[in-house]
Amino acid sequence: MIKVEGLTKRYARNIAVNDVSFEVEKGQIVGFLGPNGAGKTTTMRVLTCFMPPSSGTATVAGFDVLKQPHEVKKRIGYLPETPPLYPEMEVGEYLTFVGKLKGVPSSELKRRVDEVSERCSVSDVRKKLISKLSKGYRQRVGLAQAIIHNPDVLILDEPTSGLDPKQIIETRELIKNLAGSHTIILSTHILPEVEQVCEKVIIISKGRVVAKDSVENLTNRLRGAEAVAVEVEARDGQPLTAPEVQQRLEQIPGVSRVVFKTERDRRLQFEVESLQGRSIRADLARTVVESGWNLNELRAVGLSLEEIFLQLTATEAAAGGGQQ
Amino acid sequence: MRNILVVFAKEIKSYYSSPIAWLLLTMFAAIFGFFFWNAVGYFVSVGLQSQMMGSGFPMDMNEMIIRPLLMNVSVVGLFLIPMITMRLFAEEKRSGTMELLLTSPVRDIEVILGKWLAAVTLYASMLALTALNFSFLFMHGSPDWKPMLVGYLGLLLQAGGLLAVGTFISTTTKNQIVAGGATFGVCLLLWVLEWVAGYETAAWAKVLAYMSVVSHFEPFSKGVLDSKDVVFYASLIFLGLFLTARSLESLRWRA
Ligand SMILES: Nc1ncnc2c1ncn2[C@@H]1O[C@H](COP(=O)(O)OP(=O)(O)OP(=O)(O)O)[C@@H](O)[C@H]1O
Ligand SMILES: [Mg+2]
Numbered sequence: 145m146i147k148v149e150g151l152t153k154r155y156a157r158n159i160a161v162n163d164v165s166f167e168v169e170k171g172q173i174v175g176f177l178g179p180n181g182a183g184k185t186t187t188m189r190v191l192t193c194f195m196p197p198s199s200g201t202a203t204v205a206g207f208d209v210l211k212q213p214h215e216v217k218k219r220i221g222y223l224p225e226t227p228p229l230y231p232e233m234e235v236g237e238y239l240t241f242v243g244k245l246k247g248v249p250s251s252e253l254k255r256r257v258d259e260v261s262e263r264c265s266v267s268d269v270r271k272k273l274i275s276k277l278s279k280g281y282r283q284r285v286g287l288a289q290a291i292i293h294n295p296d297v298l299i300l301d302e303p304t305s306g307l308d309p310k311q312i313i314e315t316r317e318l319i320k321n322l323a324g325s326h327t328i329i330l331s332t333h334i335l336p337e338v339e340q341v342c343e344k345v346i347i348i349s350k351g352r353v354v355a356k357d358s359v360e361n362l363t364n365r366l367r368g369a370e371a372v373a374v375e376v377e378a379r380d381g382q383p384l385t386a387p388e389v390q391q392r393l394e395q396i397p398g399v400s401r402v403v404f405k406t407e408r409d410r411r412l413q414f415e416v417e418s419l420q421g422r423s424i425r426a427d428l429a430r431t432v433v434e435s436g437w438n439l440n441e442l443r444a445v446g447l448s449l450e451e452i453f454l455q456l457t458a459t460e461a462a463a464g465g466g467q468q
Numbered sequence: 469m470r471n472i473l474v475v476f477a478k479e480i481k482s483y484y485s486s487p488i489a490w491l492l493l494t495m496f497a498a499i500f501g502f503f504f505w506n507a508v509g510y511f512v513s514v515g516l517q518s519q520m521m522g523s524g525f526p527m528d529m530n531e532m533i534i535r536p537l538l539m540n541v542s543v544v545g546l547f548l549i550p551m552i553t554m555r556l557f558a559e560e561k562r563s564g565t566m567e568l569l570l571t572s573p574v575r576d577i578e579v580i581l582g583k584w585l586a587a588v589t590l591y592a593s594m595l596a597l598t599a600l601n602f603s604f605l606f607m608h609g610s611p612d613w614k615p616m617l618v619g620y621l622g623l624l625l626q627a628g629g630l631l632a633v634g635t636f637i638s639t640t641t642k643n644q645i646v647a648g649g650a651t652f653g654v655c656l657l658l659w660v661l662e663w664v665a666g667y668e669t670a671a672w673a674k675v676l677a678y679m680s681v682v683s684h685f686e687p688f689s690k691g692v693l694d695s696k697d698v699v700f701y702a703s704l705i706f707l708g709l710f711l712t713a714r715s716l717e718s719l720r721w722r723a
Contacts, residue, residue: 189567192571194571195721214573222568224567227564228565229563229565230563233481233482237481241478242572244470245568245572246572289568
């Protein structure tokens with residue numbers, strides 16, 4: 145449904161998106177994940193024909209964004225980062241306007257407006273001026289305008305930002321329900337959102353794709369690596385500092401990262417991650433004991449998508465730094 | 469075509485739901501009313517004088533009231549036009565709704581025409597106020613309505629050109645005030661250009677004078693429809709709208 149090949153977008157001073165390629169199948173929900181400034185919004189703006197790519201191609205439903213933008217636009221519903229609202233309009237009036245703009249036939253317009261208002265729970269504010277709406281309601285109206293013409297493809301830039309927890313859950317449900325009949329790309333910083341809503345994730349960092357896979361595969365991919373929670377205590381009340389322990393643990397072969405968590409009653413808690421395919425628990429235990437400390441706890445913890453995300457984007461950052 | 473109407477209706481609605489339109493109409497009504505009753509007062513006093521002196525030379529309402537008033541409207545328009553166009557694109561750029569317009573299956577030219585026509589309509593509704601005043605003349609005299617009609621056509625054409633230029637300027641910034649200020653500067657410049665013709669007769673002065681919008685209006689105010697003036701205004705309209713289209717295009721590339 146969506147095919148992006150070698151997409152690059154240069155601004156005057158920097159490259160926002162660099163040689164990005166991915167594909168999205170019909171009916172899929174894909175999460176676009178990346179830290180601030182990664183290039184998520186830029187990629188979406190190219191896909192929606194808001195701006196042309198500097199090089200590379202992007203097609204939506206078989207239509208090229210450069211050569212047939214009109215056809216692409218007809219098939220896309222887009223919720224930009226800031227919802228594109230007219231404060232002087234009433235909600236219902238606004239949705240009607242967008243419907244007309246998107247080419248919804250007059251005979252269906254009223255029904256569509258009713259339907260999307262219902263779906264995005266804005267029916268009770270239909271008569272309210274948009275300037276008088278709260279941030280969350282604006283976001284919902286933004287979502288409603290994106291689906292008003294029942295588009296094949298939905299592009300949602302941070303659709304849950306600014307919503308309350310209940311609304312976040314409802315919006316995610318709504319997005320999940322829209323999948324199947326719609327192909328959806330959504331961008332987010334929130335990892336649980338991707339885990340809950342998306343089938344596939346594309347992780348992007350500094351304008352490059354660093355990983356693209358199904359959510360399951362991506363979690364599995366680093367399953368070989370393990371994360372271990374360790375609690376260390378000094379024997380006989382001797383002083384013991386976190387940096388000292390951290391340094392010792394980092395020297396163990398196979399350890400990729402040691403994170404100091406907390407100190408409670410002079411007991412230090414760490415989380416230790418291994419390199420892929422390395423088992424470190426035995427070495428960990430031995431090191432702690434040989435150093436003359438008490439080992440209070442040693443427990444395997446799963447590596448969450450969040451940690452994978454950090455690992456991927458961190459290594460990419462290191463690689464990027466090396467090149468400069 | 470339908471898209472032009474959709475954009476047009478939206479613009480008209482937002483003009484009249486903001487204070488801008490009402491402020492413009494009120495200001496214009498006050499200014500024009502002042503000019504009008506001044507002109508009528510003058511006309512009446514001159515009329516009385518000529519009667520007392522017994523010289524019954526015919527008093528021409530068209531020549532003495534309507535023509536100078538139309539000239540005044542033409543100049544007052546230069547000051548009001550920036551206020552009409554300044555928000556057209558600048559506001560959309562500032563609030564992010566440009567992203568909605570440019571990603572909808574609507575051609576740029578349809579958006580531009582919709583907005584420009586809305587601006588012209590607002591200007592036309594200001595002209596309608598002048599017609600209200602002029603109807604007073606028809607109640608008390610019998611001025612010739614044909615030259616008046618030509619005058620109104622001229623006003624619309626002139627405003628159309630300047631509004632198109634203002635629309636273009638509005639695409640170049642996110643800031644309404646900047647757009648308004650720049651448009652005002654351009655309007656002023658296009659007005660004073662004719663002054664060079666007063667002291668200079670070289671070819672360059674003629675070219676500059678030719679570009680003056682107000683001097684092209686003079687024949688209209690007398691009821692003379694000259695194709696070269698129509699062509700001038702039509703070119704100005706085309707140029708303004710063309711630049712607007714180019715500007716939107718380049719906006720995408722730079723965005
Ligand atoms: N109009 C612009 N002109 C110049 N540079 C820009 C422009 N818009 C974005 N950039 C740059 O392009 C890069 C990618 O920006 P983009 O907005 O796509 O990031 P993002 O992934 O959406 O970030 P966020 O999570 O903060 O929304 C950034 O370095 C940004 O500074
Ligand atoms: Mg963004």
